[in-house]
Amino acid sequence: MAGRRKVSNPLALAVMGLLQEKPMHPYEMSATLRERQMDGVFKLSTGTLYDTVESLARNGWIEPRSTVRDGNRPQRTVYAHTEHGHGQFLDWLDEIVRVPAPEYPRFLSAVTYLGALGPERAEEALTERGDRLQEQITRMRAGLEEVMETHALPRLFMIEMEYALHMSAAELEWARSAAREIRTGTLAWPAQAPVAGGEDGS
Amino acid sequence: MAGRRKVSNPLALAVMGLLQEKPMHPYEMSATLRERQMDGVFKLSTGTLYDTVESLARNGWIEPRSTVRDGNRPQRTVYAHTEHGHGQFLDWLDEIVRVPAPEYPRFLSAVTYLGALGPERAEEALTERGDRLQEQITRMRAGLEEVMETHALPRLFMIEMEYALHMSAAELEWARSAAREIRTGTLAWPAQAPVAGGEDGS
DNA sequence: CGCGTTATAGTCGGAGCCGACTAATCGGAT
DNA sequence: ATCCGATTAGTCGGCTCCGACTATAACGCG
Structure with a gap:
């Protein structure tokens, strides 16, 4: 190497x-x-x-x-x-x-401290992210189709768009699901730890 | 703002x-x-x-x-x-x-020029990525379970792992599917353009 | 009780990255 | 004829980032 x-x-x-x-x-x-x-x-x-x-x-x-x-x-x-x-x-x-390299997307770091926002604010924020992602996806999809049609390009030339769309969809799915879990209580907010930390007292 | x-x-x-x-x-x-x-x-x-x-x-x-x-x-x-x-x-x-911020993952840039690798090399490379991602996911999942059990932490404390796993799974799915499409010919390699851009031989 | 090893704690210089700025030319409106 | 803004083309200084290096203290061991 x-x-x-x-x-x-x-x-x-x-x-x-x-x-x-x-x-x-x-x-x-x-x-x-x-x-x-x-x-x-x-x-x-x-x-x-x-x-x-x-x-x-x-x-x-x-x-x-x-x-x-x-x-x-x-x-x-x-x-x-x-x-x-x-x-x-x-x-x-x-x-x-x-070779998949380690990347450090900002959203991942924020999710790590999601606890600090408290359930209401977290749920709201995730929902808003979901909406924005949805818009973004719609725009990308429209752009993709337009280019494909007007230029009659082979798929390979826009393959990165397909990938980007796939990943955005996955993120949207997760954001929506997390928001839902907070609403329904499936994802509980432990009282004693507004900020992730999990210190053991021993 | x-x-x-x-x-x-x-x-x-x-x-x-x-x-x-x-x-x-x-x-x-x-x-x-x-x-x-x-x-x-x-x-x-x-x-x-x-x-x-x-x-x-x-x-x-x-x-x-x-x-x-x-x-x-x-x-x-x-x-x-x-x-x-x-x-x-x-x-x-x-x-x-x-607010989803634009990020520039390396893999996305590489996918943009996937054409330059030619179908065989591209298929091979994507397959290898798939295998590596699979391993990585297995390791993460094991690590997650171990921590959860030994420390008995609430889910919220490892929520970023769930997100990371979800996204890795999505990427794996895409890599596998792209590799398959190259193999079966569903994703065709336009002859006149080894590198995105349409180089003509004249 | 000397002596190499690991843990503790941080410094420093150079490379990379970015945005704000410069400066010349061209096309059209006045 | 000329003035204005857009386009063409690139420079520069400052801030960020990073890894390699320094230096001391605690620890184990023959």
Whole structure:
């Protein structure tokens, strides 16, 4: 097993993915990602993008192809992936898929201290989350269908949407069920511990 | 609605949670979190912990209570939450639960470029993920039952485990189903695009 | 009673990340 | 002709995060 990966920011994955299509300069990457609404998948901020590109270049995954000057605009450096970079891209992809990495979603941390909210507030909050998730899912589903129809894309091209929808649905299910259990009392609120802690007195 | 939150690292939530129980010094927090296996929920590293505590103090959520010197060991600063901090803690908790925030799980980014792996490699990788997830779920379930039985805790105290299990199960389901769809051909691999984006060979 | 080992407690510098800012150009309205 | 705002393209400083390192005290052992 290797000592931690040189390149680790997921945005680098997006950059590599784009460069498989054709050489680009950073600004074009940014614009393309936004156009394709991939900024819901990769957290995109301009500063980070330029840093990421630089880091990829340092590590030999990509290299400056040309420095074009269009009219009198500031010159843009166009990058292309290297052969080495292409291999790394596939290996990294492969590893991310194969090995589930620990992630730390905010909601999980909040659930850990759900007790602190007390039953009423917790139930309310979970219900609201449920409603918001429902809306979100509806929007995603509509967006997905629209894209599929207008562009007649094969399913594989939107597969990440299917995954996102599946996971959102699972979360919705859990939130609703937890809210219901609080209402009906199936999920009891132990009196002596408003904050999770379970200290034994011994 | 407020301009972005001052304190934003989830580890701060853990710190606040612990301080609801009793005043502590950072090292004790770290030890306690590890003992309770909460380091699976909050990403814990010593450096970050000290930074986080300092930031909480700067923002008035907590304050140094005493500077104890035990024997001749380096003196430890014990912190307690302030009233303001307690309120912020609850509000933050409440907001995290109510409002689903966009998260960027690594697997989602990888799925976006699943096409690049080609059908065989993708199918294999998804299958392996499935197996690993299955193991992980078994381990979590066993751990959960053990804790519940030996400590006789109310369900609420391990509710985050139930959530984690639910989500892992959903992911497992998806991975298995996607792998199956690739095998059976239900999820087709468009020939002209090994990488999402439609590279033409011309 | 010296001596390596583990537990205790924390520091520090560098890398990563982000948002706010800069600056030039182009297209249309005035 | 010119002014305004949007688009194009990128820089920069500060804050956050992290892991590697330091240093002392208690503990067991031959």
